[in-house]
Amino acid sequence: MDFMMFPPLPSKPVVLGGAGLHNRGQTVLAKSIPHARPQHPSRRGSTSSTTSSTSSLEDEGYGSFEDSSPIKNISGKDRAVSVSPTPSGPTIFRRGSEVDNMLAFEMDMDVVVPKSDKSSPSLAAALLPELLRIVLAMLDDSDSSLYRQRTLAACCLVNRYWHGVATGALWQAPELLTEHAFDRFVKGCILSSRGASVKHGNGIFVRRLDLNRIRLHEPTHTPLLRVLASACTTMRSLKLWCEQLSMHTLQILALASPHLDTLVVAGHLANWHDTALHSFTTLLSRLHTIQIDVGFDGDAGRARLARLVSTNVGPTLRHFRMAGADSDTRVASITRRCPNLQVLLYGWSNLTESALRTVASTLPDLRVLDLRGCQRAVTPLSMDALVLGCPALESLDISFTSGGDAVIHSLVAHASNLHTLIMAGYACSEPALVRLLHYRGAQLKVLSLAWFGGNMTDATVRAMAKYCTRLEKLDLRGCANVSEDALRGLVEGCGKLRVFKLEGPGGWGGEDAMRDDTQQEQEGGHHHHVGVPMVGHVNGAGAGAGAAGGVHPAREFLDELRRTFYSEELVRLEESMM
Numbered sequence: 001m002d003f004m005m006f007p008p009l010p011s012k013p014v015v016l017g018g019a020g021l022h023n024r025g026q027t028v029l030a031k032s033i034p035h036a037r038p039q040h041p042s043r044r045g046s047t048s049s050t051t052s053s054t055s056s057l058e059d060e061g062y063g064s065f066e067d068s069s070p071i072k073n074i075s076g077k078d079r080a081v082s083v084s085p086t087p088s089g090p091t092i093f094r095r096g097s098e099v100d101n102m103l104a105f106e107m108d109m110d111v112v113v114p115k116s117d118k119s120s121p122s123l124a125a126a127l128l129p130e131l132l133r134i135v136l137a138m139l140d141d142s143d144s145s146l147y148r149q150r151t152l153a154a155c156c157l158v159n160r161y162w163h164g165v166a167t168g169a170l171w172q173a174p175e176l177l178t179e180h181a182f183d184r185f186v187k188g189c190i191l192s193s194r195g196a197s198v199k200h201g202n203g204i205f206v207r208r209l210d211l212n213r214i215r216l217h218e219p220t221h222t223p224l225l226r227v228l229a230s231a232c233t234t235m236r237s238l239k240l241w242c243e244q245l246s247m248h249t250l251q252i253l254a255l256a257s258p259h260l261d262t263l264v265v266a267g268h269l270a271n272w273h274d275t276a277l278h279s280f281t282t283l284l285s286r287l288h289t290i291q292i293d294v295g296f297d298g299d300a301g302r303a304r305l306a307r308l309v310s311t312n313v314g315p316t317l318r319h320f321r322m323a324g325a326d327s328d329t330r331v332a333s334i335t336r337r338c339p340n341l342q343v344l345l346y347g348w349s350n351l352t353e354s355a356l357r358t359v360a361s362t363l364p365d366l367r368v369l370d371l372r373g374c375q376r377a378v379t380p381l382s383m384d385a386l387v388l389g390c391p392a393l394e395s396l397d398i399s400f401t402s403g404g405d406a407v408i409h410s411l412v413a414h415a416s417n418l419h420t421l422i423m424a425g426y427a428c429s430e431p432a433l434v435r436l437l438h439y440r441g442a443q444l445k446v447l448s449l450a451w452f453g454g455n456m457t458d459a460t461v462r463a464m465a466k467y468c469t470r471l472e473k474l475d476l477r478g479c480a481n482v483s484e485d486a487l488r489g490l491v492e493g494c495g496k497l498r499v500f501k502l503e504g505p506g507g508w509g510g511e512d513a514m515r516d517d518t519q520q521e522q523e524g525g526h527h528h529h530v531g532v533p534m535v536g537h538v539n540g541a542g543a544g545a546g547a548a549g550g551v552h553p554a555r556e557f558l559d560e561l562r563r564t565f566y567s568e569e570l571v572r573l574e575e576s577m578m
Helices: 050-060 130-140 145-155 160-172 179-189 222-231 247-254 278-284 298-310 328-337 353-362 380-389 404-414 430-443 458-467 484-493 511-527 553-564 573-577
Strands: 014-016 031-033 080-085 091-096 208-217 237-245 262-269 289-295 319-322 343-345 368-370 395-397 420-422 446-448 473-475 499-501
Touching: 130 145, 130 160, 145 160, 179 208, 179 222, 208 262, 222 247, 237 247, 247 262, 247 278, 278 298, 289 298, 298 319, 298 328, 328 353, 353 380, 380 404, 395 573, 404 430, 430 458, 458 484, 484 553
Parallel strands: 208 237, 237 262, 262 289, 289 319, 319 343, 343 368, 368 395, 395 420, 420 446, 446 473, 473 499
Antiparallel strands: 014 031, 080 091
């Protein structure tokens, strides 16, 4: 990130303030901080008087807040804020009940509030600008987008310089979880937190807009979507879930930014006419990522949309998924027009062996392929052609298919770059599986054998411990014929394992165990905020109580695994490739 992309604020009084993370019941007023005038080098650090000392600290700190700034009392509670503009007074930011809207502090920021009479500066005035670089670097390594958003909201409260830099970072990829948060976000997009002199609103900072968690409906939310289209003119990624979505509205949103390269749409489409979508078809030809999972007016409507997309995509496309575009004709059209495809997701589709052989012959750079449930496509002949024609293949999902040992032998012989293999519900013999682990286990990082269709025993688990030393994610749910000793050896052998999903084998479970596991999942949202690292997850049932007053050893073992591995991550193809 270029930390100078947000220049210092103008010399007029600047409005700062916000929700941040503050103590329960605390009210925060917007602040007005005058521009810090440069001080002569010979006067820097002067302590001849209280006034000169205060001025020097403010100059060095790019402006300051008073000591009562809520940044000093950050609370970890999941709380949000609400904005209450008063007719004659300042805008007051009060705590609300929503957990997901940390953007409210960017609204109504043109209100100027007189400074407090308190003359002593806060410690925030003396913070070096370099500290913000450290904070942003730490946030880049964070897996929690909501934690990142809250931290950036708090950074906006420190001083003028922090506010100028953190504002853009905060609005780049907002986390929106409810319709109320979405409504306030849209209002914030058309307002500016940098004063009335700035022509554009905060929407100009938005780069990745994810609305998948909000169930939008047309025409109820049409006005808000139109406002977003006019404000977010630099978007690069748009993810949207909408009921009765008009293709005209989708076209307006997609064409709002000339930089858009990712379009993910889910929900249900309303009726539309091909003749009105000339601009949308032009957009399809320059997109890098397309994922469309929508319902329509039966198979005929889905086929129309599949025809529209498959005949207008272009060579820039790298990532593709679309329900209904799985016929041999559509696959041939897409692969011919998009020879640079690297990610192809056709899970639970009607893909055939012929279509898969077409993919193998036309997409040499293919890296990720989802064939979940594609019974007709996963055959020994098609897999031979795939692994030979796509030598760069790294991630493969053949869950709930029945290719048998012959498909496994193809992977053993030619899949030299495979590091993610999802085989949930796949049926093959255990010797074939052990052979796969022997020859390809050293490069595997993600492996799922959940509900394995064969008879998987301790021999497979010991093979994992011996050969799969680089495993980071493993799913063994539903594998009932493994022992505690084999699992202990697996944990010891796979030192990089951080996500481990497991259910108690036969005889370990029961109603008490299932009830305990449900309670564990319900309380899990509170555990990951503690200072213990989130390093994995064991999802499954422990054993019921043994003899009266004692605990079953297997139950103790599962509890130990839960404490060692805890995470909400899933072992699946999408998590691995994104």
